[in-house]
Amino acid sequence: MSTEASKEPVVREAPRQQLVGRRRLLLRIPVHADRTFRRRRWPWSKTSVVSVSGRFNPKTLGRERFVSHKAPLWWLVFLVLTLAIPLIAGTDKILTIASTFTIYASINLMWMLIMGTAGIFSLASLAVTGVAAYTACWMTINWSLPWPLMFPVGAVAGLLVGVIIAIPARRMDGMYYALLTLGVSEICRAYALQARWIGAQSQGSLSGGGGFIPDDIRFTATGQRIGYIAGFLLLLAALATYRLVNGQRLGLLLRASQKEDEAVSESMGIDFQRARLAVFLISSAALGVIGAFYAGYFRAASLSLFGTDLLLLLFAMIVIGGIGRAEGAVVGTLVVTVIDRYFIDTGAKRILLVAILMLISVLFTRGGAFGLKDQWQELRAKRRSSRRAARSTRRGQVLPEEAPDIHDKSLIYQRRYDHAQREHLKALINDDLMEEHRRSPTGLHSENLERVMLYFRKNDLAGKYCVYAIEPFKRYRIVALSGLPGVPPRTIDDRVYTTIDDAYHAVFLRRVNDLRSR
Amino acid sequence: MDWFVVTSALSLAAMYGLLGIGISLTWSSIGMLNLAHGFTFAAAGYGAWWASKNLVKAPTSGTDALIVGGAGILIGVIGGLCVGLIAFLPLHDRPNFPIRSLIATLAISLAGTQVFLLWFGPLNKPLPKVFSPVARALDRPKLEFGPISITWDRVGAIVCATLLCVIVLTWVRLSRRGIQMRAMMQNPEGAALVGVSVRSTGMLVMGICGGMAGLSAVLLSSTFFVSPSAGTQPLAKGLVIALLGGLGSVPGAVIASVLVGFTEALTAKYFGTGYTLFAQYVLVFGVLIVRPRGIGGLLAQVRE
Numbered sequence: 019m020s021t022e023a024s025k026e027p028v029v030r031e032a033p034r035q036q037l038v039g040r041r042r043l044l045l046r047i048p049v050h051a052d053r054t055f056r057r058r059r060w061p062w063s064k065t066s067v068v069s070v071s072g073r074f075n076p077k078t079l080g081r082e083r084f085v086s087h088k089a090p091l092w093w094l095v096f097l098v099l100t101l102a103i104p105l106i107a108g109t110d111k112i113l114t115i116a117s118t119f120t121i122y123a124s125i126n127l128m129w130m131l132i133m134g135t136a137g138i139f140s141l142a143s144l145a146v147t148g149v150a151a152y153t154a155c156w157m158t159i160n161w162s163l164p165w166p167l168m169f170p171v172g173a174v175a176g177l178l179v180g181v182i183i184a185i186p187a188r189r190m191d192g193m194y195y196a197l198l199t200l201g202v203s204e205i206c207r208a209y210a211l212q213a214r215w216i217g218a219q220s221q222g223s224l225s226g227g228g229g230f231i232p233d234d235i236r237f238t239a240t241g242q243r244i245g246y247i248a249g250f251l252l253l254l255a256a257l258a259t260y261r262l263v264n265g266q267r268l269g270l271l272l273r274a275s276q277k278e279d280e281a282v283s284e285s286m287g288i289d290f291q292r293a294r295l296a297v298f299l300i301s302s303a304a305l306g307v308i309g310a311f312y313a314g315y316f317r318a319a320s321l322s323l324f325g326t327d328l329l330l331l332l333f334a335m336i337v338i339g340g341i342g343r344a345e346g347a348v349v350g351t352l353v354v355t356v357i358d359r360y361f362i363d364t365g366a367k368r369i370l371l372v373a374i375l376m377l378i379s380v381l382f383t384r385g386g387a388f389g390l391k392d393q394w395q396e397l398r399a400k401r402r403s404s405r406r407a408a409r410s411t412r413r414g415q416v417l418p419e420e421a422p423d424i425h426d427k428s429l430i431y432q433r434r435y436d437h438a439q440r441e442h443l444k445a446l447i448n449d450d451l452m453e454e455h456r457r458s459p460t461g462l463h464s465e466n467l468e469r470v471m472l473y474f475r476k477n478d479l480a481g482k483y484c485v486y487a488i489e490p491f492k493r494y495r496i497v498a499l500s501g502l503p504g505v506p507p508r509t510i511d512d513r514v515y516t517t518i519d520d521a522y523h524a525v526f527l528r529r530v531n532d533l534r535s536r
Numbered sequence: 537m538d539w540f541v542v543t544s545a546l547s548l549a550a551m552y553g554l555l556g557i558g559i560s561l562t563w564s565s566i567g568m569l570n571l572a573h574g575f576t577f578a579a580a581g582y583g584a585w586w587a588s589k590n591l592v593k594a595p596t597s598g599t600d601a602l603i604v605g606g607a608g609i610l611i612g613v614i615g616g617l618c619v620g621l622i623a624f625l626p627l628h629d630r631p632n633f634p635i636r637s638l639i640a641t642l643a644i645s646l647a648g649t650q651v652f653l654l655w656f657g658p659l660n661k662p663l664p665k666v667f668s669p670v671a672r673a674l675d676r677p678k679l680e681f682g683p684i685s686i687t688w689d690r691v692g693a694i695v696c697a698t699l700l701c702v703i704v705l706t707w708v709r710l711s712r713r714g715i716q717m718r719a720m721m722q723n724p725e726g727a728a729l730v731g732v733s734v735r736s737t738g739m740l741v742m743g744i745c746g747g748m749a750g751l752s753a754v755l756l757s758s759t760f761f762v763s764p765s766a767g768t769q770p771l772a773k774g775l776v777i778a779l780l781g782g783l784g785s786v787p788g789a790v791i792a793s794v795l796v797g798f799t800e801a802l803t804a805k806y807f808g809t810g811y812t813l814f815a816q817y818v819l820v821f822g823v824l825i826v827r828p829r830g831i832g833g834l835l836a837q838v839r840e
Contacts, residue, residue: 190828192634193569197779198824201817208814326768330646337639366650373647380639381626 120249148323150309158228176306340386549797550697556777564784574767580750583611616746788832
């Protein structure tokens, strides 16, 4: 051995460990055993504020708690940011965009109730808003209605229009009803454009109505902030309405009748037509309130509320976010409103972008942007299982089918490691190694032989070979241990060895044979 | 009876009927409400305009008019195939196809309008009168027939549209591909089971309907203009006709197109052009409340 090698011992670097999985990113809540367990609930309901689950973690051997349904937390973060950013940024443009976003998002939420929950493909939601806006605005101009009364007036107007539109909804379905409601909005547009009593004002729009922002501060930064905060409150109210209708009894009834056959649910006593009508009327009244808010915010009611352009834009928002989910409606509205209003200088290109987003979401996603997570996880699961199925050598490893049934996942890794170790040891065994063991079964050995024998020694006790002395120093036999207390070892064969070294070597040969055959 | 109203109603009915029958056929055979029909229409209009600028010196002779018309129809066919390529082929075997294809065609028409706006600018493009060579050849500006006097454009529109409709419908009745199409209309799954290719037949339908839209674009645009949003109004009319007639019913669509044409001509005469859409939707309202599936709508029930 050279002197240099002894001076510098070889330092083998430990292989870098990759962090695998997302468990370490899970938000854990400290476990407390000393305090009383208390669950907070939403007022007047049995729903938990934050649903927390607990379980045993086999790795840390401890108990852990985590938030199992994180949507409320995300909502909180989103709403706080939505409220804070425009108020802090505070420029004219951003505040206007933000206020528009809240109005559009509220309309979309109510529209989603009609299309998603009630399952009525109505395109007249914007027209309902428009009629309410015109009514409220007209009343403030001509009858000098005080502004707080605009909202009940809008709600009544929306409810009335809703009743009129709801009459044919029972008889027709699908595209016929969609066209009919499109026609309603066109009739409203043509009427507003031509009617004399709207005041023969410019291009059919009403202006100069009452509003909730005082006149003297309306165009100042404070006035705009007040407007935005009011819009935010409107959005919160719309979200609450959505949650109350979709998440409570009415929504449950309708979901039951949409998932199963309508005839089945009817036979079980669910009057789904009535539930649909109720949802439709509630959202129409809410749309009326939003219309009154529109009139109060802009102090005007414009013809664009009945036009197809705005309707298409709102539809694009819903489609991009994902039909049937509140978060889809709100985030889709945010994305499209920002594209449409913030990048207004790019002209036609921004609408092109919206159209392309819409096309992508309908061609490649199953439920808009918010269905992407499920879709991605499904795709991963599919690819993972096909990769596993493609692997053919198993050799003592866990099969992918049985992996979900093994609770302690470290067993799987142990068996995988064992497999790798066996493969490595098999490569070490050759004739020289056998010869070395035959010459001296005990004592100091070469490194390879030592590794092989160490592996043999740490095997399970059950089925382990050992040497049985029939007559010390004269006759030895090989037996296998049972591994159970009280059960004697069984004899393997009737060969008798005269020295103990021969017996040791015979045990070694058997173990090598077993290793190779596995 | 005012003959002017009658002839203008008939010519409008012929041109809108082409669009309505196209939408109706697409719905009944492949189950897609094609809202990009207006895009195909505008594309064909621009194609005809381009041909009249670049391929033709001055559209005075008959062959030049044919080139312009042919270019319009060709671009219409290509436009229809493009819509099929984007909205039909990738989606037709996925769940919830009717709603998804509707959204996809809506997106195409939205994008198409903006692309035309970027490409050709917002200005209206005039299209040459395709039937002026006829007037020149006969040395008469109008067709005089007793008390009736009709411009050649109207005559041409009525004749061409009716001719194309008759040809297409005869072909659908008699040819082998037409039988495949009708099999798909009656029962798409059954047709697929006996070996009718849904994809190729669907694309064929898209091409044919695109060609019909192209012809109506050439016919209409000589009266109106070609502009980025030129497809919106004809699309609305075509939809009204298709739904009024009952989706999937060709005789219903023909009756509906005549009804719509007369309503439009009469309201334009007695109330002013601002009320035409208003009157049409009132008509639709009335008819759909009496017959919720349109005038001849039985097939829609079978389809769903």
